[in-house]
Each structure stands twice: as C-alpha cells, then as structure tokens.
Amino acid sequence: MATGPKLKFCPESNDLLYPKEDRERKVLIFHCRNCGYQEDADPSNYCVYRNEITHTSKEKTVILQDVRADPTLPRTRDVTCEACQHNEAVFFSASTEEGMTLFFNCTKCGNRWQDRI
Ligand SMILES: [Zn+2]
Ligand SMILES: [Zn+2]
Structure with a gap:
C-alpha cells in the first residue's frame, strides 16, 4: 500500500483531481480542472481537510x-x-x-x- 496522501484521478480524463469546498452544501469535493468532473470526497478525507483548516x-x-x-x-x-x-x-x-x-x-x-x- 502507498503511504502519504492519496491522489485521486479523474475517471473521465485521468487528470489529477483537486479538492475544493462546495460552498452551497458545505462539503469537500474533488474536481477535475480539465473536464469539470467532480465527486464528493469520502468522509475520512473530509475530516483531514477540516482539521487542516481549523489548525492553520x-x-x-x-x-x-x-x-x-x-x-x-x-x-x-x-x-x-x-x-x-x-x-x-x-x-x-x-x-x-x-x-x-x-x-x-x-x-x-x-x-x-x-x-x-
Ligand atoms: Zn477530467
Ligand atoms: Zn495566473
């Protein structure tokens, strides 16, 4: 198994997916800058992200x-x-x-x- 943060890739275009916040729903999503594909982040990643924001x-x-x-x-x-x-x-x-x-x-x-x- 790989260690460190997991990179996610777009199933449509194979580009790296970037995390961003869906401001309307207040959840973290991953989106593709190339084709616009997006998906909800899984809850464990979501928690890491929230902690980062809180502690910075x-x-x-x-x-x-x-x-x-x-x-x-x-x-x-x-x-x-x-x-x-x-x-x-x-x-x-x-x-x-x-x-x-x-x-x-x-x-x-x-x-x-x-x-x-
Ligand atoms: Zn894509
Ligand atoms: Zn610029």
Missing part, C-alpha cells in the same frame, strides 16, 4: 479562499502571475506572523502569492 492560522484560512469574485477588493495590473503570465490580480493585505503581507490572487487562473509590505 487565520491568515492561512484567508489565503485558502478564492477572492477573485469579491467586488470589494482592489485589483492591480502591476503584477505578473508566475503561473499564467496574466497581469491582473486581486489583492488584499493581512497581518501574519512576519508582519503585514500583501496577498495576490490572479484573476485568470486563481494562482495565489504573497509579498511582504
């Missing part, structure tokens, strides 16, 4: 959220996303253990990164 710092919980759709947050075109080279990102600041940090969320691919202020 408040700031990390903030980073986990996809803030691209939040109209109250400012946008900047002075950045370049490392993942897709897009030049627009939503950004917000939060205080972390290292001090004030700017968080960026690429508006195209959702990639997140951070900068110390």
